[in-house]
Amino acid sequence: MATQKGDNVYNQSASFWESYIKGRPSIPDSFFSTIFAYHASHSASFSYAHEVGAGVGVHSPRLAARFANVLISDIIDTNIQIAKTRLQSQDCYTFKCSSLEDTIDLAPASIDLVFASTMMHFTDVEKAARAVHHQLKPGGTFAAGLYGTYAQHEPEAQKIWQKLVLWICNNIIQKYGLDGRAKNILQNEAAGLDSVGLPDEWFHPAQRYDYNFPERSTLRDMILPPQYGLEPVSRAGEKDTVVRDVWDKGWFSKLGIEGLKEIASTWPHDEEDEEIVALWEELRGVVGQREVEGAWMVSLLLATKK
Structure with missing residues (x-):
C-alpha cells in the first residue's frame, strides 16, 4: 500500500517498536474500564472490536480481554507483519x-x-469519521485516546524538558518535512482530541475528557515549534460533554534521565543532534540522579453511533 510522507514517521523496524512499547505509558486499567463501561451502557454486543492505526497491535490484547474478535489495522504493512508475529499465539x-x-x-x-x-x-x-460511522453497528462505540506527551511537575525540570521535546518535534519536521499534511498533523495533535469532529447526523453528542494537563496550553506549547506559526484547531461539537482539569494518578510516574530518554526514543529523531545532546545535559544538571514526578497528558473521546 502506498503511504504519504507523513505516514512514514512510524514506518520503523521491530527494534524501534520494542523501544516504543517500553517508552510509552503503562495505561491504567481505569482507562479501558471507562471505555468498556461506556460501551456497555449503549450496547450489549462485545463481538467485534477494531484497533485502527494500531502499529504493532500494542493495545489489542486489552481489547481481546473483553471482545471475542479483534481486527488490527495499520497503514504500514511492516507493522502488520510485526503484529502478526507478536500476537500469533491467539x-x-x-x-x-x-x-x-x-x-x-x-x-x-x-x-x-x-x-x-x-x-x-x-x-x-x-474521511476517518465517515469510515468509523460506516463500520460501526448502531449503538456502537468510537473510543479515541491520545497520550502522546509527558509533562513533569517540577517547574525547572519541565522548562528544560519542554524545550527538549519542542526541539525533537522540530528535528522530526526537518527530517520529514512540513508540507500541508504535516502541518495538519501537528495542529491536530496540539488540540488533543478536540480536533476530531463527529457529525451530528451520525453520532450522539460525544464525551470528551482531558487528564493531567498542568495548563490548557501545555500540550500546544510542547509540540508546536513557535517559528512555524501554527495554532491548534477545534472541531468539538456544541452539544458535546467536555470535562477538563481531571487528574488520574494512574498515569503518574517518577522518572530519572534514563526514563525520560525512553520516552524520547518513541519519537523518531536524530539522537546525536547537537542541540538535543546539549539539552539532555542541561536537564541532567537539574535532575541529577533523582527521579522527578510527572504524568502523561491524556485525552479521551467517547461517542455512540446513532
Missing part, C-alpha cells in the same frame, strides 16, 4: 493493512467498537 485476531480512512471497505454495521490510540491526528478527520 486466534481471536485478524489483520488488515489499511489506513483508517480506507476501512470504508469493511462490511457496513459490522463492528461494535472502534478504538484509535494516539493516531487520529494522522488522519483526514472527515
Whole structure:
C-alpha cells in the first residue's frame, strides 16, 4: 500500500517498536474500564472490536480481554507483519493493512467498537469519521485516546524538558518535512482530541475528557515549534460533554534521565543532534540522579453511533 510522507514517521523496524512499547505509558486499567463501561451502557454486543492505526497491535490484547474478535489495522504493512508475529499465539485476531480512512471497505454495521490510540491526528478527520460511522453497528462505540506527551511537575525540570521535546518535534519536521499534511498533523495533535469532529447526523453528542494537563496550553506549547506559526484547531461539537482539569494518578510516574530518554526514543529523531545532546545535559544538571514526578497528558473521546 502506498503511504504519504507523513505516514512514514512510524514506518520503523521491530527494534524501534520494542523501544516504543517500553517508552510509552503503562495505561491504567481505569482507562479501558471507562471505555468498556461506556460501551456497555449503549450496547450489549462485545463481538467485534477494531484497533485502527494500531502499529504493532500494542493495545489489542486489552481489547481481546473483553471482545471475542479483534481486527488490527495499520497503514504500514511492516507493522502488520510485526503484529502478526507478536500476537500469533491467539486466534481471536485478524489483520488488515489499511489506513483508517480506507476501512470504508469493511462490511457496513459490522463492528461494535472502534478504538484509535494516539493516531487520529494522522488522519483526514472527515474521511476517518465517515469510515468509523460506516463500520460501526448502531449503538456502537468510537473510543479515541491520545497520550502522546509527558509533562513533569517540577517547574525547572519541565522548562528544560519542554524545550527538549519542542526541539525533537522540530528535528522530526526537518527530517520529514512540513508540507500541508504535516502541518495538519501537528495542529491536530496540539488540540488533543478536540480536533476530531463527529457529525451530528451520525453520532450522539460525544464525551470528551482531558487528564493531567498542568495548563490548557501545555500540550500546544510542547509540540508546536513557535517559528512555524501554527495554532491548534477545534472541531468539538456544541452539544458535546467536555470535562477538563481531571487528574488520574494512574498515569503518574517518577522518572530519572534514563526514563525520560525512553520516552524520547518513541519519537523518531536524530539522537546525536547537537542541540538535543546539549539539552539532555542541561536537564541532567537539574535532575541529577533523582527521579522527578510527572504524568502523561491524556485525552479521551467517547461517542455512540446513532
